[in-house]
Structure formats: structure tokens, C-alpha cells
Amino acid sequence: MRVLLTGATGYIGRRLKEKLLEDENIQIRLFVRNKRKIRDKHQDRIEIYEGDTFHIESLHRALEGIEVAYYLIHSMGAKDDFKKLDRLSAENFLGACLKAKVKRIIYLGGLGEKQTASKHLLSRIETGEILSSKPDLIQTIWFRAGIIIGSGSASFEIIRNLVQKLPFMITPRWVHTKTQPIGVSDVLDYLSQAKNLETKENLVVDIGSKPMSFKEMLIRAAKVMGLKRRIIAVSLLTPRLSSYWLILMTPVPYRLAKALVEGLKSETIIQNENAKKYFHSIYPISYEKAISTAIAEIEKNQVLSRWCDSSAKEECDIKGQETIEAAVLSLKISNDFGQTSPEKVFASVLSIGGLEGWYKCNWLWKIIGSIDKLIGGPGLQCSRRDLYDFRIGDSLDFWKVADLIKGKRLLLVGQMKLPGKAWLEFSIEGTTLVLSASFLPKGLWGRLYWYSTKLLHTFLFSDISKGIVQRAKSLA
Numbered sequence: 119m120r121v122l123l124t125g126a127t128g129y130i131g132r133r134l135k136e137k138l139l140e141d142e143n144i145q146i147r148l149f150v151r152n153k154r155k156i157r158d159k160h161q162d163r164i165e166i167y168e169g170d171t172f173h174i175e176s177l178h179r180a181l182e183g184i185e186v187a188y189y190l191i192h193s194m195g196a197k198d199d200f201k202k203l204d205r206l207s208a209e210n211f212l213g214a215c216l217k218a219k220v221k222r223i224i225y226l227g228g229l230g231e232k233q234t235a236s237k238h239l240l241s242r243i244e245t246g247e248i249l250s251s252k253p254d255l256i257q258t259i260w261f262r263a264g265i266i267i268g269s270g271s272a273s274f275e276i277i278r279n280l281v282q283k284l285p286f287m288i289t290p291r292w293v294h295t296k297t298q299p300i301g302v303s304d305v306l307d308y309l310s311q312a313k314n315l316e317t318k319e320n321l322v323v324d325i326g327s328k329p330m331s332f333k334e335m336l337i338r339a340a341k342v343m344g345l346k347r348r349i350i351a352v353s354l355l356t357p358r359l360s361s362y363w364l365i366l367m368t369p370v371p372y373r374l375a376k377a378l379v380e381g382l383k384s385e386t387i388i389q390n391e392n393a394k395k396y397f398h399s400i401y402p403i404s405y406e407k408a409i410s411t412a413i414a415e416i417e418k419n420q421v422l423s424r425w426c427d428s429s430a431k432e433e434c435d436i437k438g439q440e441t442i443e444a445a446v447l448s449l450k451i452s453n454d455f456g457q458t459s460p461e462k463v464f465a466s467v468l469s470i471g472g473l474e475g476w477y478k479c480n481w482l483w484k485i486i487g488s489i490d491k492l493i494g495g496p497g498l499q500c501s502r503r504d505l506y507d508f509r510i511g512d513s514l515d516f517w518k519v520a521d522l523i524k525g526k527r528l529l530l531v532g533q534m535k536l537p538g539k540a541w542l543e544f545s546i547e548g549t550t551l552v553l554s555a556s557f558l559p560k561g562l563w564g565r566l567y568w569y570s571t572k573l574l575h576t577f578l579f580s581d582i583s584k585g586i587v588q589r590a591k592s593l594a
């Protein structure tokens with residue numbers, strides 16, 4: 119069976135790829151906007167096609183000879199009207215699938231009803247309706263999931279951060295709304311089994327574990343973490359205030375916090391029994407089990423994907439970002455590491471940031487991160503996916519990995535709110551670690567920012583460079 123996986127750099131897509139690889143009888147084709155984000159050991163079984171659902175030609179090429187196509191794309195992070203983009207993307211995909219005579223589309227959308235749906239959920243429903251609009255020509259299996267619990271999922275990160283940081287919570291009334299969370303491993307089981315389903319007609323399959331309120335989710339998660347939490351729901355907190363609270367206390371940005379809060383205002387409960395009817399062998403794990411599995415994956419440093427490592431915008435977030443030559447201002451710090459092996463120095467480069475912090479001036483980075491968060495940037499809360507390694511596209515605090523050449527070069531591109539674009543590059547040149555900070559200022563403010571902070575940056579980056587070499591020596 120030839121399968122096309124779209125959204126293969128996304129939260130669900132990256133995990134589904136691993137799940138699909140368990141089946142030796144399928145050939146997998148990944149459809150991605152930037153192939154540098156994919157680092158794959160299974161070259162014999164995986165083909166990578168670069169494209170974009172807004173470029174029809176690339177879709178035609180990718181869908182040639184495909185029998186089953188997974189649609190795991192959305193444009194929620196887009197600045198422009200994401201609903202319009204989602205509609206166009208789904209229409210293009212359906213059209214190309216029809217032309218390529220694909221037999222089945224498998225789509226994962228959100229749980230909930232049109233009448234009470236948030237703007238985000240409405241767009242997910244519209245996507246499902248478009249994809250399943252030609253039942254006589256192509257079959258669509260449309261899964262609908264509510265809150266997905268897995269290491270690195272946005273909902274799990276919100277729950278984990280709230281529970282860990284706040285012993286006592288005053289929450290809005292919507293915490294009483296019922297929903298049906300589901301563990302990410304179950305979602306992957308449903309998606310993977312759907313490719314082999316015998317049935318020929320269109321299906322909508324609602325998936326989830328036992329119904330519970332968001333308040334129960336917080337209390338139960340606290341119990342799994344061995345914590346006791348008190349929650350008092352009041353009607354004073356508006357959705358807007360709740361969203362601001364979430365962005366301060368958790369890593370998610372405003373648009374995601376708002377979508378989650380909007381989504382929790384109305385019940386998201388399973389409306390059909392198709393999961394039980396067509397997928398007999400899947401018994402969704404309990405909410406507690408999903409939480410403990412997610413925590414264990416973080417503790418074992420086995421997080422496969424995170425919500426913040428893809429972009430879901432009009433364009434891939436790091437495409438073209440490696441063009442550091444565009445910068446007009448730069449500063450360079452060189453540090454000779456003498457006898458220490460370059461491999462160890464590079465390993466030390468690869469462990470910067472996240473929980474390890476940014477060396478001696480970590481407190482200063484924390485202040486900068488908090489200011490960034492307050493003015494609408496990502497701040498430092500995104501941390502990092504893996505303690506020792508990076509993939510191109512990974513978030514690292516308020517940076518993203520734009521380029522990585524093992525043993526030689528790590529290039530980070532700034533995501534923080536700045537009057538310009540910033541890069542931080544680490545390279546090994548002989549026995550020297552070279553750290554370069556580059557900046558492309560936006561107008562006068564950009565230049566003022568660069569010159570007024572140059573001394574501070576020189577101090578901060580020298581500290582990082584020294585810290586990296588010192589850590590490499592201790593590794594030695």
C-alpha cells in the first residue's frame with residue numbers, strides 16, 4: 119500500500135510516521151514544506167516530497183500512485199484569515215486526490231458541534247465537510263478528537279504548567295464544561311488502523327476516553343504528579359482574561375490559548391459510536407494513564423514531537439531563514455578550546471538553553487524572556503524537545519533551529535519580539551568556537567536597538583561561549 123502523509127513535520131504527523139513504519143507492507147511518502155526538517159533513518163521505505171497545498175502542481179506530483187492519503191494540515195498560526203486558507207488547502211487537496219484516483223482520505227479534525235463551535239473548530243469542521251464532499255468518487259474517514267494528551271501536546275503542556283506552578287487556582291466557569299480527552303497513542307492507533315478498514319462509505323468517527331470537565335482534568339493530573347491542588351471557579355474571569363492568564367503561566371501563545379478557551383466554552387462530547395463499531399481492538403487508555411505516559415516520555419527524554427516545532431502558517435517558519443548573509447550588523451566572539459576535543463565542544467553547543475539555561479547570566483535571560491512574553495513573544499517557556507540534540511525546525515526557548523551541520527554549525531533564528539531579525543550562530547573552526555550574533559534591523563528602531571544593547575549582548579554571548587567550552591572540558 120502506498121500512503122501519503124501530509125503534515126509530517128507536525129505534532130501528530132511526526133508520531134504517525136513512526137506508527138506507520140511499524141507496518142512493513144506499506145510504502146510511505148511524506149509531503150512536507152521543507153525537507154530539511156525531516157531527518158530519517160528509514161530511507162528505503164520513506165520518500166520525501168517537498169510541496170505545499172497551495173501549489174497544486176506539487177500536490178499532483180506527491181499523490182501520483184497513492185492509495186491512502188492522510189490530511190493532517192491546518193493554518194491556525196496564519197496571520198491572515200486562517201479559515202480561508204484552510205478551505206483553499208482542503209479544496210486543493212481533494213481536487214488533487216480525485217485526479218490521482220486516491221481511494222481514501224483520512225483526516226483528523228476536532229470534536230464538537232457546528233452550532234456551538236469556536237472559529238477554530240468551525241474551520242476544522244468545514245475542512246472535514248470539503249474532504250468528504252465527493253462520497254461517490256473518494257472515501258473519507260474523518261476522525262474527530264477533543265483534547266489530545268501526549269508529551270509536547272499544547273493541551274498537555276497547559277495542564278502540566280498550571281498544575282506544577284499553581285497550588286491554588288481561581289478559574290473561570292468554563293472549567294466545568296465536559297469534554298472527552300484522548301491519549302495521543304490511541305489517536306495514532308485509530309489513524310493507522312483506518313488505512314486498512316474494509317468499509318467503502320464515508321465515516322465520521324468521534325474518539326475520546328471518559329467524559330470529564332477541565333477542572334477534573336487539572337485535579338486528576340495533579341494526583342498523577344503527586345500534588346494536591348485547589349480550584350475555585352468564578353464567573354468573573356472572561357475568556358480574554360483567561361487567555362492572558364494562560365499565556366503568562368504556560369508556554370502557549372495568545373492565539374492558541376484563545377482557541378483552547380473558546381473551545382472549552384461548550385461541551386465536546388462524542389456524538390457517534392463508530393469508534394467502537396469499526397475499531398474493536400482499540401480500548402482508549404484512561405486520562406491518568408495518558409498523563410503518566412506523557413510525563414514518563416519527558417523524563418526519559420523521548421519526546422517525538424511538540425506543538426511548537428511546526429508552524430501551521432502560510433509558509434514554513436524556517437524556510438529561507440538560514441540566509442544569514444542578509445544581516446547587516448554582527449558581532450563575533452571567538453574562544454580557543456585548545457586540547458578539548460571539537461566533538462565534545464559541539465556536544466556542549468547542542469545542550470544549550472532549555473532547562474540547562476544560558477550559563478552564568480541565566481537570570482538575565484529569564485528577565486529578557488519574561489519581557490518578551492509580556493510584549494507578545496514566545497519567551498523562554500518553550501524550552502527544548504530533546505536535552506542533547508536538535509532537529510532543524512525545533513524550538514529552543516525563543517529561538518528556532520534554522521540549520522544544523524553535525525560537529526560544525528548550529529544556526530538559531532530569533533522568534534522573540536524585536537525590531538528586526540536576529541540569528542545566533544555557533545561554529546567550530548579548527549580549535550576555536552566562534553559565536554556570531556547577526557541582525558537585520560527594521561528601520562531606525564532596529565539600529566537603535568542593536569547599538570544600545572551591543573555591550574550587553576557582547577557580555578551575554580561571551581558568557582555563553584565560555585560556558586560552552588567549560589562544560590565541554592568537564593565532559594572531557
Ligand SMILES: NC(=O)c1ccc[n+]([C@@H]2O[C@H](COP(=O)([O-])OP(=O)(O)OC[C@H]3O[C@@H](n4cnc5c(N)ncnc54)[C@H](OP(=O)(O)O)[C@@H]3O)[C@@H](O)[C@H]2O)c1
Binds near residue numbers: 131169192227266435
Ligand atoms: N494536536 C492536537 O492536540 C489536536 C487535537 C485535535 C485535533 N487535531 C487535529 O490534528 C490535525 C493535525 O494537527 P497537529 O497538531 O499535528 O498540527 P501541527 O503540529 O500544527 O502541524 C501542522 C502541519 O501542517 C503542515 N502544513 C501547514 N500548512 C501546510 C500547507 N499549506 N502545505 C503543506 N503542509 C502544511 C505544517 O508544516 P510546517 O512544519 O512546514 O509548518 C505541519 O507539518 C489538525 O487537523 C488538527 O485540527 C490536533
